[in-house]
Every structure is written in C-alpha cells, then in structure tokens.
Amino acid sequence: xxxxxxxxxxxxxxxxxxxxxxxxxxxxxxxxxxxxxxxxxxxxxxxxxxxxxxxxxxxxxxxxxxxxxxxxxxxxxxxxxxxxxxxxxxxxxxxxxxxxxxxxxxxxxxxxxxxxxxxxxxxxxxxxxxxxxxxxxxxxxxxxxxxxxxxxxxxxxxxxxxxxxxxxxxxxxxxxxxxxxxxxxxxxxxxxxxxxxxxxxxxxxxxxxxxxxxxxxxxxxxxxxxxxxxxxxxxxxxxxxxxxxxxxxxxxxxxxxxxxxxxxxxxxxxxxxxxxxxxxxxxxxxxxxxxxxxxxxxxxxxxxxxxxxxx
Numbered sequence: 284x285x286x287x288x289x290x291x292x293x294x295x296x297x298x299x300x301x302x303x304x305x306x307x308x309x310x311x312x313x314x315x316x317x318x319x320x321x322x323x324x325x326x327x328x329x330x331x332x333x334x335x336x337x338x339x340x341x342x343x344x345x346x347x348x349x350x351x352x353x354x355x356x357x358x359x360x361x362x363x364x365x366x367x368x369x370x371x372x373x374x375x376x377x378x379x380x381x382x383x384x385x386x387x388x389x390x391x392x393x394x395x396x397x398x399x400x401x402x403x404x405x406x407x408x409x410x411x412x413x414x415x416x417x418x419x420x421x422x423x424x425x426x427x428x429x430x431x432x433x434x435x436x437x438x439x440x441x442x443x444x445x446x447x448x449x450x451x452x453x454x455x456x457x458x459x460x461x462x463x464x465x466x467x468x469x470x471x472x473x474x475x476x477x478x479x480x481x482x483x484x485x486x487x488x489x490x491x492x493x494x495x496x497x498x499x500x501x502x503x504x505x506x507x508x509x510x511x512x513x514x515x516x517x518x519x520x521x522x523x524x525x526x527x528x529x530x531x532x533x534x535x536x537x538x539x540x541x542x543x544x545x546x547x548x549x550x551x552x553x554x555x556x557x558x559x560x561x562x563x564x565x566x567x568x569x570x571x572x573x574x575x576x577x578x579x580x581x582x583x584x585x586x587x588x589x590x591x592x593x594x
Contacts, residue, residue, distance in 0.1 A: 298570060302397075303570060303573055304570055305569055305571045306569040308566065310362045310564065314356075314357050315350075315381065320382065321381070321382060321385045322348065322386070323348050323541075325348060326339060326340070326348070328340065339546065342548060343547050344412070345376050345410075345546070345551070346374060346377060346378040346545070347373075347376070348379055349377050349378075351377070353367060354377050361563050362381075363562070363563050364380075365378070365379070365559045365560070365561050366406070366561075376544040376558075378543065379541065380541035381541065382418075382540075383537045384537040390420050392538070392569075393420045393536060393537045394536065395535045395536070396485050396576050397484075397571050398484045398570040399482060399538070399567075399569055400566075401436070401480070401482070401566070401567050402479070402480045403478075403562060403563060403565065404477065404478050405438060406476065407443035407474065407476060408556035409552055409555065410440050410551050411438075411542065411549060412437065412542070412543035412545075412549045413437065413541070413542045413543075414436065414437040415434075415540050416437065417434075418432055418537060418539060419531065419536050419537075420534070421534065421535075424508075424509050425455045425507075427451070428455070429453065429454050429507050429508060429509055429526075430531045430534070431532050433450060433483060433485065433490065433532070433536060435481045435482065436481040439549055440550070440556070445466050445467065446467045446475065446479075446494055447464055447465070447466055448465050448483070448492035448499060448500060449463060453506065453507065454507075454509075454510065454517060454588070461505070463504075479494055480493075480494070480496065487529055487533065487576055487578065488503060488529045488581065489502070490502045504585030505529075505532065506519070506587065507530040507531040508525055510524050524589075528582050529580075529582070544560075
C-alpha cells in the first residue's frame with residue numbers, strides 16, 4: 284500500500300484561489316474529536332412523522348453502526364472508518380458513521396455555502412457503499428428529500444474506477460424526490476482506493492463538484508416542494524407549489540462520512556468483497572468565499588416536476 288505523501292498543515296496550506304479556510308479537521312490527535320464529530324448508532328432510526336421505526340436506514344442496509352475502536356480510529360494523522368464482517372444485534376456487519384451534528388440534533392458544525400474538501404482513500408467491492416456527503420441541519424422544507432442532500436462522493440461498490448457526485452431534492456418521500464448524479468471516470472487506471480481529493484463549491488444557485496481539482500460537473504437547476512398528502516410527497520403541479528429558489532440549497536448543512544454495507548444501491552457483498560473495508564480520511568477542510576456571496580444565480584434549465592408524465 285502506497286504511503287501517504289507528506290502534506291502541509293491547514294495554516295500553511297495554500298487555500299484555493301478566492302477561498303479562505305474557516306473550519307478543518309486534520310486528525311492530529313489519537314481519537315475522534317467530540318467537539319467536531321458525533322456518531323450515528325444502530326441500524327435505523329425512528330421516523331417521528333410516520334411514527335414508525337425505519338430499519339436499515341431506509342435503504343435496507345446490513346451494517347450496525349458503532350463508535351467502537353474496531354470501527355473508527357485516529358492514528359498517524361488519519362481517520363479510519365472500518366466496516367467489519369461480524370454479527371451484532373441481528374446485523375451481519377459493523378461500521379461507523381460520523382457527522383458534525385450530535386445525535387440529539389445539536390449542531391457541531393454547519394455551513395450555508397462554501398467549498399467543502401475531503402482527501403480520502405475509499406474501499407470498494409460488491410456491497411460496499413462508502414460516502415462523503417452533507418445533510419440539512421433542519422428539515423426546513425420537509426422530510427427527505429424536500430430539504431436536500433449533497434453527495435461529494437459515493438461509489439457503486441464494485442465499480443472502483445467511478446466516482447458519483449449527486450444532488451437529492453424535490454418533495455418528501457422516495458417516489459417524489461428528484462436526483463441528479465454525475466459519474467466521473469478516474470483517469471489513468473486510478474481507483475477510489477488511491478488518494479483523491481473530493482470537493483464541492485456551493486454558492487447561491489450553483490453547485491460545482493471536483494475530483495483532484497478537476498471540475499467534473501456544475502448544477503444550476505433543482506427544486507423543492509413542501510406540499511404533502513397523507514404524509515407522502517406529492518410532486519408540484521405548478522410553479523406556485525415550489526419553495527422560493529434556490530431552496531432547498533439555501534440553508535445550513537452538516538457533514539457526514541460513513542461506510543454502509545449492502546442496501547438497495549450497491550447490492551449484497553459477495554465472496555470477493557474484502558473485509559475489513561477501510562475508508563481512510565486525511566483531512567476535511569471547509570472554506571468561505573473571499574468577499575462573500577452574491578444574489579442567487581437564475582435557475583438553470585431542467586425538467587420541472589409538473590412536466591413529468593403522471594401515472
């Protein structure tokens with residue numbers, strides 16, 4: 284395994300042109316900093332809107348998240364999230380999911396707009412679902428995905444040469460949400476198991492994704508609708524149903540890093556999937572735009588929800 288190249292500390296690191304560092308974790312200690320990160324635990328959550336327990340984190344995932352050293356550790360200025368094949372509380376795997384928000388909802392770090400940058404080495408194999416992403420601190424516009432989701436990086440487990448960058452938005456519920464995903468093919472035979480820098484630059488009305496400094500895609504179109512019926516999301520029928528642009532990406536988001544196992548996205552691990560599967564993070568850095576942010580850019584072209592064929 285290739286050694287990690289020596290890097291500069293954030294104080295000495297040269298910020299990208301036009302950006303200034305406002306928050307970072309370089310993982311210089313011997314444990315996860317509780318002032319910066321908390322953990323999701325277990326294999327699901329209670330949905331207070333529907334008063335039901337949602338197992339598998341809503342995706343039929345197979346892992347049980349812990350905060351144990353076997354699943355998460357800090358050493359040699361690196362954070363390691365480790366998915367392990369072992370039985371715990373009825374689940375066949377354990378792993379970890381870190382976030383900059385406490386389990387009681389108290390924010391540790393949130394940000395509206397900025398440049399978000401993570402240098403990481405990512406595990407791959409059928410059934411693995413590592414991700415570096417962001418969620419809204421408050422469901423201002425309704426439940427997922429009406430309030431949005433920003434995915435800096437995720438992979439389909441058995442496609443190590445491809446990096447996915449995505450936006451989730453729309454209305455509440457999986458059938459009413461909208462999804463924009465860009466697939467970036469890593470050049471030169473590189474895989475996600477190599478060191479790469481994943482970033483997004485989020486400004487009012489525009490979100491740009493980068494891999495190793497290369498602009499991979501720009502998004503200028505999305506929408507959000509809070510309209511619901513019997514607890515289920517209903518696609519907007521007119522512009523009047525939409526929340527004001529650039530909702531939902533106009534509110535504070537927090538950071539999430541995890542390795543999921545199984546689920547309806549990557550499938551089930553097979554005999555070739557290697558465990559433990561380790562997501563190794565060198566640093567997380569967040570920047571603000573020098574001079575601040577202007578007014579929202581006009582909404583880009585794209586299909587609006589009322590233009591879709593109804594069932």
